Amino acid sequence: MKVNKREKINTVARLLFRNTGWIVIALLAGIFGMLIWNTVAFFLKIKPLDFITGTQWDPSGTSASYGILPLLVSTCLVTAGAMAIAIPLGIGTAAFLSEYAGRRLKNILKPCIEMLAAVPSVAIGFLGIVVLGPSIARLTGQPNGLNALNGAILLAIMALPTIITVTEDALQGIPNSYKEASYGVGASKWQTLVRVTIPAAAPGILAAVMLGVGRAIGETMTVLMATGNASAFPKGFFHSVRTITATIAIEMGEVPYQTTHYYALFAIATVLFLFTLIINLAGEYFVNKFRKYHAL
């Protein structure tokens, strides 16, 4: 082939790649723009203060009220519950994999964790209805087990693989010299893990937790199926709650486009988006801190 022609192909290819890059970026920016646009449309009709401080979400009542508080509290309740379960279990499992398990055991266990990560959320929600719900109902003497606790346990299961994998990477990233120094002054394996390895890996573990929170807070199907979806203000783990994601899933289908209710759903989606953005940025910050700290 002529050099000329080859160079031409090269130029065209470069242009093509660059343009796809730009298209992708434009599309992704569009998501943010769409959310903001619709949220602004919402705040033209409803006062932001009512939205933030209102304790009732009842868009189709006789006097529609759009208070995000019950939804926000529900979301935080379920997520906090999930993290209370997933963080200790995740760190424990990661420490086991990283410090105690042999190579062969690890080769079996790690694909299993990937398998757990691969189970679709709707299947987990299904098991929340058929397995976990009845068990919770039996153990607590409640009429049914569709409540915040059910959602929290299921979300913990979904967040676990992320937390385990990232924490394990962080633990593995700690240089051996740290541990050797610890053993050298007579510390036991456990003391080394608790006093040296985990503190040294803390930013990495925090990043793992952030990723787990991000996963849990944005999950839709599981909470939609398992938490009972009562729109009253949440009272605790044994009451049914309705998260932001579930509210969007339930109500988006039923609203006529371009009405206040429609915009309201975008507004709560924006709140959710901002939450995940902050969590992701925090996670990123911790990852970078960890990398810098251990740049060798």
Place this chain on the structure above:
Amino acid sequence: MVIFGYMTNVRSAYPYPVFFLLCWLVGCSNNQKAIKMKGSDTEVNLAVSLAEHFYKVNDTFTVAISGGGSGLGIASLLNGQADIANSSRPLNQEEDSLFIRRHIELRTIVFAEDATAFIVQKDFPLDSIDVNSLAGILSGRNSTWKEITGRDIPVTIYGRQSNSGTHSFVSNKLKIQFSREAKEMNGNAQIMEGVKMDPSGIGYVGAGYLLQDEPGPAVKVLKISAAPGAAAVSPLDKQAIENRKYYFQRPLYQYIAAGSWNKVKAFIDYEKGPAGQRIIKEAGYYIIADSPTIR
């Protein structure tokens, strides 16, 4: 490995299978033969049976059905995402004005009569209830069963989400706002499940849901009396329904965008024909002879 070939040698034959698939995907689509029917959890199962049997006699039409609440169907119709909206309630004022503002002309069909049944657990110590007490229970005014059954156990209400036609039908009929403690279930089926397990629960479902349990009904259907002391009527009483004696009976509507009328006509004809009417009755709904069918 087709994909490996694609990557290492761009000039190979990889585009052909992809191209073929695309042709197949695009080539077959025809909007004139696809009917979108949406809304009403109460009617959705009936709609599914109708579509299933319709396919046996006429396979040129594809009927896609989605459930949700009556509000979903009406909203989809407003949004242009449905041809037929099933609804267990009439349009409210806001929707009416939206249809007018968006210049969507509607045709309305009443295709069956439904009786909303109030259900409790099988061993619940109550057979009938009057409308007033029911309003007290569902609005949250009475938070325990004490006044009605004498037992001091808290009431659990299994209701539907506010987009449900049944939800608004019951609250309009009783002139109450539902208690905020009411559980909002995704569908009639979840209400059945909930009430079955809950000795203090009460819920409401469409008549069609009462026939489903094969080995005897697992829930008790309450008889309703319009006033304390008046005769109580069961929603399963065919005669009473035909005479419009049951307090919570209502027509089931289908709203059709006038633009889609020609497309859906074959389906509506089937539904109004003898085969369709038989399916409706078998599904547990009623047909009242003198009801106006087409507005």
Place this chain on the structure above:
Amino acid sequence: MTKRWTPLLEWGTLLGSTLIVFFFLGVILWDLISKGGPSLSWEFVTALPKVGMTKGGILPAIIGTVLLTLITALLAVPFGICCAIYLNEYARDNGFTRLIRASIRNLAGVPSIIYGLFGLALFVQGLHMGTSLLSAGCTLGLLSLPYIIITTEEALRRIPASTREAALAVGATQFESIRDVVLPSALPGILTGVVLTLSRAAGETAPILFTGVAFYINSPSGYLNQEFMSLPYHLYMLSTQHQAIAEVRPLAYGTALVLLMVVFLFNGTAFYIRYKYHRHE
């Protein structure tokens, strides 16, 4: 006495949490396989739903999921790979590129339901595609894009600069060096990422809720401009919306198992690619 038991206790804590995690996995697999297994049959995967979806099979849902994943792949894979090539091979490493990378990483963490809203606003309404297979496919394609970009870039970054320089030194243009040298060696990594992303897309439900999935369709067709059934939504519907939940439980279990098998098939493929690649190294 206490001294002898402490290490065991400590070790036991870690082992215990690991066992709990695997107990979860065990329950999930055991419950789905033991109760879903009996409903699997040739008829189940090849027949239309019958008698108001209480009998028969799930063929339309399988077709829907396959087509949906295919559309997702057609959209997200070429765009994602090209974008990753641009970022890793062409773009200079300046503040702007870093901003783009950061936003792509963040977009990978955006809840899937928000992609659903975007799909509704852009494809269903904005581009007048209606609630259809194509709208849902585009939405899922968008959702998959950040993942594919991230994994592809990672795979590209692992190729040493010397490989590219060697190709350039013998007179290849930059495009030729990417096409003939960089991409083939990064291929296993890229493929793994693509397959895992598609596995995730196949199991997603939230983004397709308002962009085109239907409860029931009375024929096994899958047209681009029409609504469709899909496995995950079918499972959702059978377990929460169907009139006779108890009666269709076996069908729901069967659907869950088929969905799980589809997803594990994808994951198994990714695992195999990675395994083969590592052996070669």
